Amino acid sequence: MTAVVETRDGRVRGEEVDGLRRFLGIPFAATTAGAGRWRAPAPAQPWTGERDATAFGPVAPQPDGMLALLPVGAVQDEDCLTLNVWTPGVAGRRPVMVWVHGGAFRQGAARSAMYDGAALARRGDVVVVSLNYRLGALGFLAHPDLRDGDGGPAGNWGMLDQVAALQWVRDNIAAFGGDPGNVTVFGESAGSMAIGCLLASPSTKGLLHKAILQSGAPSALALDRAAEIAERLAKAAGVTSVAELRDVPVPAILAAQQQIDAEDAALRLIPSVDGHFLDRAPLAALASGAAAHVPTVIGTNRDEWKLWAPADPRSRDLDDAGLRRRLSRVYDATDAEIDALVEEFTRARAATGQPIAPNDLWFALETERVFRAPAMRTAETLAAHQPATFAYLFTYGSPAMHGWLGACHALEIAFVFGTQGQAETALFTGSGPEADRLSEWLMDSWLAFARTGDPSTEALGRWPGYDARRRPTLVIGTEHAIVDAPYDDERGTVAALLYRDDA
Numbered sequence: 001m002t003a004v005v006e007t008r009d010g011r012v013r014g015e016e017v018d019g020l021r022r023f024l025g026i027p028f029a030a031t032t033a034g035a036g037r038w039r040a041p042a043p044a045q046p047w048t049g050e051r052d053a054t055a056f057g058p059v060a061p062q063p064d065g066m067l068a069l070l071p072v073g074a075v076q077d078e079d080c081l082t083l084n085v086w087t088p089g090v091a092g093r094r095p096v097m098v099w100v101h102g103g104a105f106r107q108g109a110a111r112s113a114m115y116d117g118a119a120l121a122r123r124g125d126v127v128v129v130s131l132n133y134r135l136g137a138l139g140f141l142a143h144p145d146l147r148d149g150d151g152g153p154a155g156n157w158g159m160l161d162q163v164a165a166l167q168w169v170r171d172n173i174a175a176f177g178g179d180p181g182n183v184t185v186f187g188e189s190a191g192s193m194a195i196g197c198l199l200a201s202p203s204t205k206g207l208l209h210k211a212i213l214q215s216g217a218p219s220a221l222a223l224d225r226a227a228e229i230a231e232r233l234a235k236a237a238g239v240t241s242v243a244e245l246r247d248v249p250v251p252a253i254l255a256a257q258q259q260i261d262a263e264d265a266a267l268r269l270i271p272s273v274d275g276h277f278l279d280r281a282p283l284a285a286l287a288s289g290a291a292a293h294v295p296t297v298i299g300t301n302r303d304e305w306k307l308w309a310p311a312d313p314r315s316r317d318l319d320d321a322g323l324r325r326r327l328s329r330v331y332d333a334t335d336a337e338i339d340a341l342v343e344e345f346t347r348a349r350a351a352t353g354q355p356i357a358p359n360d361l362w363f364a365l366e367t368e369r370v371f372r373a374p375a376m377r378t379a380e381t382l383a384a385h386q387p388a389t390f391a392y393l394f395t396y397g398s399p400a401m402h403g404w405l406g407a408c409h410a411l412e413i414a415f416v417f418g419t420q421g422q423a424e425t426a427l428f429t430g431s432g433p434e435a436d437r438l439s440e441w442l443m444d445s446w447l448a449f450a451r452t453g454d455p456s457t458e459a460l461g462r463w464p465g466y467d468a469r470r471r472p473t474l475v476i477g478t479e480h481a482i483v484d485a486p487y488d489d490e491r492g493t494v495a496a497l498l499y500r501d502d503a
Contacts, residue, residue, distance in 0.1 A: 025057035033078035057082030086117035102189030119418030124447030127178035142226035192216025200282035217374035218282035299392030303406030348489035395477035
């Protein structure tokens with residue numbers, strides 16, 4: 001059965017399946033190809049008649065190897081700024097949940113089967129939206145030469161896409177039965193990092209009202225550092241200036257991106273402090289109260305870094321010397337500081353009965369360094385201004401690799417969407433009553449938060465707000481409990497070295 005909705009740009013024709021209406025591939029901005037490359041997104045071109053909205057739009061250009069994570073037949077195109085809507089009905093005013101996908105700001109798309117919004121929309125009587133945004137060099141290259149006029153953007157193109165999508169939600173979601181005054185943004189990994197930047201940006205005032213950050217804390221490069229990366233990419237692409245990249249074909253840009261990645265893994269295409277979208281480092285903005293009005297849920301998974309174990313076979317056979325060599329590469333620290341980190345971290349884990357072999361320490365230390373320490377620092381920063389800040393730690397283990405992946409990065413996503421145990425996800429998430437119960441816990445909590453700003457539910461009980469003294473945290477897996485400062489000695493050990501130069 002078809003379903004038709006009138007947007008400000010024209011009518012869209014979606015599908016009604018089992019009482020739920022689904023609209024796919026709706027453009028929220030004009031094409032970013034040609035003259036639109038490395039410029040802020042322009043409004044979508046209106047259309048006449050009914051636009052078909054029964055198929056996902058193209059995905060943002062990304063290296064071919066990364067498309068293995070997406071369905072067969074996923075088409076790449078610079079004209080990729082579309083979004084998808086799942087709604088129980090077009091009448092009424094329901095809470096709106098807007099999903100920002102992850103993928104290191106380089107890969108992924110809203111069309112992943114794991115992100116299907118049907119189960120979440122149906123269970124909570126909410127409107128679910130997912131969106132595409134520009135990725136990699138096309139989304140996050142930053143340089144003063146790309147700035148149009150005084151004070152215009154010099155980067156953050158993918159972030160500006162997200163702002164444009166939120167503006168579309170504000171202007172159109174009522175026609176889909178959503179409440180533009182009750183919008184929750186939620187995302188994972190780079191999507192979570194992006195949300196942290198949205199919270200810090202002056203560009204999003206009035207566009208979002210609550211936020212859920214899953215396994216990612218806000219981070220941004222200084223513009224001069226981002227400009228260095230842009231100049232290296234221009235050289236790799238065979239042009240003499242960054243501005244000339246506007247005329248370089250997409251495959252050549254992606255090839256240059258892969259080349260500089262291979263040369264230096266520290267070169268990151270991420271948001272930047274360009275003086276337009278971000279006027280200062282995001283954590284500094286949050287510390288000044290930029291998101292004081294926004295209730296937030298933020299958390300991580302216990303074994304985040306194990307997701308990358310299959311691509312790092314040597315990690316499972318690490319000895320003590322190998323561990324210390326690796327740590328010396330990822331920390332700007334002396335040998336004595338690395339020794340102290342290993343000794344203190346080992347002592348903290350041994351005290352709670354956790355494994356302390358070198359490979360166990362590597363994955364736990366990287367989980368803390370990359371994910372948990374930054375996330376909890378962000379939680380503490382947000383909680384200083386907003387008491388409705390809630391922290392979680394996800395501990396359910398994947399059955400993949402005979403359970404060795406543990407509660408790795410990205411595992412919680414399917415449970416949030418209710419897509420666990422399906423054909424595309426079951427090997428990763430597992431299936432059965434235990435997995436289904438966990439999904440119900442998470443969906444109901446995220447839905448309660450979207451509706452009221454409080455993630456407490458009857459099943460989980462009261463979830464207290466985070467504070468720097470107690471650090472109450474929902475620890476959730478096969479069971480659940482509120483625990484004060486879980487694994488805090490490990491987090492504190494890493495944070496002390498990671499942030500030792502901060503005032």
